[in-house]
Amino acid sequence: MNQLSFDQTNREQTRDYLHARLKGLHPEVEIEAKIDQVFNINKLKLKKNALVLGHNYMEPALFHGVADFTGDSLQLCQVAEKSEKPILVYLGVEFMAESAKILNPERKVLIPSQKAGCSLASSITAEDVRNLKKRYPGVPVVTYINSYADVKAETDICCTSSNAAKIVAALDTDTVIFIPDEFLAQNVAAETGTKLMVPKKDLSDAQDPQVGVKTFVGWKGRCEVHEEFTVADIERVRKQEPDVVVLAHPECSLEVCQAADFSGSTSAIIRYVEERPEAAKYLILTECAMGDNIIAAINGKKKDAGKPADSPGPEVLRLCSVRCPHMAQITLADTMAAIEQEQYEVTVPEEIRIKAKASIDRMLEMSAKLGL
Ligand code: SF4
Structure with a gap:
């Protein structure tokens, strides 16, 4: 969604816009303190011809005041693909910025903090996926988009939380390796009438699926929020x-x-x-x-x-006792520094990028075919 409907070069308009939106969320004095930061980031962003992408979990001043486009991780990558801007600044966590780089290899992709990880994405490695494929040869791997590039590179097709059920239903197979989110697997399994088996990480208790029974082989990944x-x-x-x-x-x-x-x-x-x-x-x-x-x-x-x-x-x-510590790493000050210093650049080795992109492309093609 493109949302910056005020003149970003005008401080008074920036002020009015932020006060109207953030009223009741922050004390007035805190909103006032953020106005110059937002105004200065936007001035620099325009000067550097950078496009700022803001994930739905960003704090309101960044989300409403700085991001040129907002949305979920996939929507933002797709928006970035359509833009001509040479610099993309991703306000989100590392796996999301990686996805932007996978789809936009010729652009400079920046992330404001190098500490923006994710408990879910880091629950599984590329080697874990290779071991699953060895244990279940020929079984397609469906990977949630909340994963790192090297894991996507070992994947047949990616999915999002909104298209997962339709994508697995469209695969012509009884058994699917569905990783890494155990809870998303539970929910999609319930929706599609599928049995879920979640083996230990070392696969020591991994069972064979029963013939004719729709089965997911899941993974013990969780979002800590x-x-x-x-x-x-x-x-x-x-x-x-x-x-x-x-x-x-x-x-x-x-x-x-x-x-x-x-x-x-x-x-x-x-x-x-x-x-x-x-x-x-x-x-x-x-x-x-x-x-x-x-x-x-x-x-x-x-x-x-x-x-x-x-x-x-x-x-x-x-329930605000639950905040993502990784998303919270992205601040106004770090965003300013990222644009000013053009730091921290996200890179993905070309061999991994090509394979990871193929798994995302398959998802996009299937989504288009299914009218999603
Ligand atoms: S909210 Fe959960 S899935 Fe999203 S970045 Fe934080 S830990 Fe990862």
Whole structure:
């Protein structure tokens, strides 16, 4: 989504825009302190002809004030492919910036922090995938896009949380190696009537699939944010707010997704809220910054419609004890330094890039064929 609908070279417009969106999320004094940072980053960004891509989990001042485009990791890579800008600055974690580089090898891709890892992506190595393929010869490997380039390079086809069920259903096979997110595998298995086997890392207990039984061979990867949400969290909030609509990301456990009213990718959750503004209260079970960004977008819409910030509109609840420590590494100050110094450049060895790109391309082709 392209969203910077103000003159980025005008400090007063930057100020008005940020105050309108971030009202209620940060104290006024904190918003005021961020205005010059946002204004200076945007000036430099325009001077360097850089395109800034902001993941849905970025903090609101970066997400609403600096990112030229926002969305989930795949949407952002696709936007980048269409841009002519020579520098891409990825506000997200390393595997996402790698995907941008995989699809845009001729551009300079920068990430503001070298500490922006991911518990899920680092749960599995390329060697782990080779061992799985040795143990289950001929079984196709479907890998969640939240993985590193060398793991994608060992993969037949990538998937996202929104297309995973349709992609595995379209593969003409009973058994699929579905990695690395155990909870996404649980959710997709439940949706597609598939049995899930999750062997130990060393595969010492790996069993053979039964003939004629649809089976996923999963992996014990977890998102350290989404695994924290529990059914008890939902019950507690429902007790206090009986009308609340609960939206959960499929990186949450099967029990949590089944207890929620809706489960979907970050983009699907945003769409759900946008399309149903009549609901009074939402509880969003995903990284807390995304709830902040939805509130800021609701504030912006009120301002654009000439309504006061405290006029009625949906209320978004989130459990902010759960934050992604990796996403939080990306700050306004580091983003400024990244553009100024053109640091830190993301590189992917060409042999790995070509193979990883093939697994993403297969997903895009199949998604197009399935009308996703
Ligand atoms: S929210 Fe979870 S999947 Fe996303 S970067 Fe953080 S740890 Fe990784």
